[in-house]
Amino acid sequence: MNPIHQKTILLGVTGSIAAYKAVELASRLTQAGGMVEVILTPAAEKFVTPLTFQSVTGRKAYTDADLWGGEGHVTHIGLGRSGDLLVIAPASANTLAKLAHGIGDNLLTVTALASHCPLLIAPAMDAGMFSHAATQENVETLRQRGANIIGPAAGHLASGLVGVGRMVEAAEIYGCVRYLFARSGPLAGRKVVVTAGGTREAIDPVRVITNRSSGKQGYAIAQAALDYGADVTLISAAQYLPAPYGCHLICVQSASEMLDAVLEETAQADVLVMAAAVADFRPAKPASQKIKKDTGIPAIALEPTPDILAHVAARREKDTKPRFVIGFAAETEDLTANARAKLGKKRLDLIVANDIAAHDAGFEVDTNRVTLIFANGEVQTFPTMQKTEVAELLLQQICKWIPQR
């Protein structure tokens, strides 16, 4: 369920070198099933052509030639009414000023005046222009009026200077669009906590004991929960994955850090999905200095880590939060029997059993082959699917448990 699917997105492109990044944005939105109507200002046309956008969206890209064409008297009204969201990326200082003051002197700005949909603006300009009091006031005026402003980011600017003014990357604007469309989804107002990745237990300041979990399944669940409108906290031990836009990301390393974060975040949560591969053992006495080779092969004594789901289960005996708990069972043998035993021991509502011995399931790959085992004894077995599809399955289940408000 990508919330961008079948939405009409008006993409305004203004005169900035970042206009080339808008092409990638238009492409991503189109691939997600959005209907992207691009409107270029005359200054944008100096940087990129309408044909570039038409080639990635498969639709006409509008310019000021359309403002003065045969249908000119209604083009902006039609466009303005059709949009579910108006995205202006990049938004130059000049266009920001026009938007703030209600000036309509090109097809984009008259369309902005004619539209009633939410507005997302990604400013792009030199640092001095962005920090100028006039621009700051214009941004504030637009924000007060309800516009969503994303960026700008700090970094190298076209002028050769380094500062705040770069348009944020297309991937981030795409994530923001996805997030904005999802806000009225079936889980709006519900809090979902997801854990992801393999924890790392210190041997010394350099070395750790960890496992092969990539975090991909947990991240896919966090994205799906956002797509269903939930407020999502992602407690992650995965190091290299980009967090889905709009989630509250808490980075942890060890099982005990994850335990603290889970207990705190689930105190007010509706759902906990424990997708993380939590270490079961940790060095009992991690060395405070790097262990040197010369001292010989170290004997590393281990001790058990806390079982996070056991702590959550203990709290659920006294409290109603989190209302629903989903665990994962990574097994190499006796999949269903082992997973069912964990479901009971950890007092889960649902356990997702996956056979990590299979080459197309479990750690490091993009696919999983799962069996869902419910507390009422029901068992559902699925063929190999993308981790995003497994995430979708879980969210459909969560929606069955939690009726829409």
Ligand code: CTP
């Ligand atoms: N889990 C947990 N705390 C731990 C270990 C695991 O909360 N210290 C959670 C995992 O996130 C998962 C579920 O418990 O949702 C099952 O994890 P798994 O590693 O399959 O089972 P274990 O309980 O660790 O048992 P074993 O490793 O012996 O199979």
